[in-house]
Amino acid sequence: MDKVEHFNNMLVRLEELLYHELSGCAAWKTELVGIDFIQSKKIKGDNEDEVISHCIEEIIAGGLVKKMRYSIGGKGILLNLKIKGCIHLPKEIRLKRDGIKPYLCPIANMILDQLIEKLNYETTYLAKLDIHGASGECRVKCAIYETPDKIGVVSDWTEEER
């Protein structure tokens, strides 16, 4: 067992435990997990694109994921992330296999954290985490709210999945 596998196994145990204690609410409690990595980098940017792109560069350079793409839709509040070759993918696969819907993406947490820290976004929310074990890809949908008046700006995100 290598160090990454050991670390993922520990995360699985902790996430199982937290889900067992809090059920679906566990996801809301784990938004800071992973942010220390990105906070140790000097992420710069004056807008969403610059901050997110810089985060992705650092995440890839750090060897945490192999490939990562993003897009923004949903009238500006939907951040789509496609992540391939994430070092945490084995933990998501194991959780899913054990009957717990994966709920904690440290990589998404990093980007959401920097939108809040660097661009002063009001709040964010990791809304959906789809794991595709066979292709080694995760698709993450996050809500990003620059200002309070963005709350309640709705559209059909399922259309944007195509």
Place this chain on the structure above:
Amino acid sequence: MGDILDVIKTRKSIRRYKADPIPDESLDKILEAARWAPTGENYQPWRLIVITSPETKNKIGNLAKLGSGSRMTAWYCLGEMQRRFEEIEDPLKREEVLRFMYSGEVSEFAKQAPVIIAVIGTLMEGSVDVPYDLSACIENMLLEAHSLGLGACWVHGPVASTRDAAKFKKILKIPTGMGEYKVIAYVALGWPAEARRHPRPKKPLEEIVYWEEFGRKERK
């Protein structure tokens, strides 16, 4: 000793309040009820912050709106909220209810409550059952408030996420260390300005009770 089942069964979550103040004697009784909740090892981790300042209630109401609204907007956009409320047949009414939810207005009512009580628990060394103790403490307050004719609502929304809980702590000057105090919820209190005409349906006992072992429905 009186049977309180009627008190339990007629309690509803009340989110609209008259502006009339709550008498100190009533508030004291509600706080006293909190004090007598069951608690592991008699640890009594609860600490209660009674808030009447309009400025503070506005801040908490805004935080609650933001917390609930940020999640529910996403759930709506993913189609999940619509499934939750599909039993509302009138499409206009359903959309209005959904808008009330995803806008976060559903959780904003702390602003109108004459009193809100923040329920926090000390996590100091020796504590073992803090979330459970705090939940029992809240239920005691809800039942006492209802027995006094007051309306109340248990609100988790503004402290549900870690970042929002930290904001909540800052508003009330609660120490923010993760090992110091847990913020579990607040209770909004006031004289009811609404009557819940249609009780939310409750699952029958046959559905939720097993006898002797998991899954066995036959009573001996």
